[in-house]
Amino acid sequence: MNKEHLDDLISYLKFPSVSTDSQYKENVRECAEWLSDKINLVGLESSIYQTAGHPIVVGRNKHSSDKPTVMIYGHYDVQPADPIDLWESPPFEPLIKEGKIYARGSTDNKGQNLAHLLGLGETISESGELPVNIIYLVEGEEEIGSPNLEPFLLEHKDELKCDVVAVSDTGMIGPGIGTFTYGLRGVACMEVKVIGPSKDLHSGVFGGAVANPCAAMSKMIASLHDLEGRVRVEGFYDKVKEIEDWEKAEWSKIQVDENETLNLTGSPDLFGEVGYSDNERRWSRPTAEINGIGGGYQGEGSKTVIASESFVKLSFRLVPDQDPEEILNLVKSHLDDHKPPGVRVEYEMGHSGKAYLMDPQSGYGLAAQKALKTTFDSDPALIREGGSIPIVQSFKDILGVDTLLLGLALPDCQIHSPNENFSIENFYDGIRLNRNLINEIGSAF
């Protein structure tokens, strides 16, 4: 194991490259510059592209027409670290403990995209060149829905022409079990405001005579699900692609024990759409989630008040072949229909991205599985994932290519949560996986 690789990871993780919070804008840029320097150091040529938001970093080798072109995609931005008091060590001071490195962004996604870069670097220093043409593209806005990457793909379509994309930003079903992800859920977000009186009112003086926005909002939100975990929005399931029999069979073989999921989540019980297994619910069924809810008095003690407004942040996980925009419109009509009298509703549509599904038995799919088999010395698991990487379907729509999802995140890596960590073994396995992948693709295509 090359110790310098771990030092590189530590340096990369020290940047608080939180994309959603403008207070970190400068840190995000510094992180992009560090990565760009690293790309040059491993022997690729790097460019930083400014966008309307955070920069996109692209590294390339010298391309030749007789080699296949592989784009490796990742993101150097991270989720906010809060709630900060629940971290056992500071989120941007990487700590190595019991074979894991703890820091925000360690798994999602710096550890995984750096593994690819270092793998390329090892091949270049050993062989002087790569067996494929590489476009190593790392963006700084994945965690906010990649608003500037799609325009970038359209603008640079010719330079970004490739045969396949490879991404390590998904999970492994367990330590040492290579996992090929052939599908992702999509996502669509919206914020809803329920507005009542023009100011907060005394709940004794006016209570019972004006509608309460928090109560109205509660009714609207409660209308989204039935008691069996199904989404009640009319038309929501119309375009949902049914799970194939082979997937059901494959996934039932790797279904983890219920207690393990209870342990991982700390939830008192599991709950989801009746008639589906846990894997099926998370990987192939759409959902309506309430991500945040607010309004009224939140301080200590009680305050007898009717708040003038309340809000909710909603997101919907989508599956093939649901259309994000269509779903947001259906939800809006549903909420309008369930609005109680006496309040007004305002909607703000947020970012969205389609679900992704590829044929795992395609030529590149098989090459990726071979590389996983070589790396982990056993047949890979075939899964879909519940999380979203919205740009993956845009790679298909704009560049016309499939994305090979070769994730290295372990079930207990705590992405988006306090104490996010990355297994150091997976970091080094990721470096080997990159080497095996480009060798496999270089020799097969």
Ligand code: BES
């Ligand atoms: N790496 C995740 C996506 C992921 C997580 C895929 C686990 C599979 C398993 C990615 O960085 C992410 O968090 N995506 C966001 C996208 C959203 C902000 C548009 C997500 O899924 O919430």
Ligand code: ZN
């Ligand atoms: Zn993420």
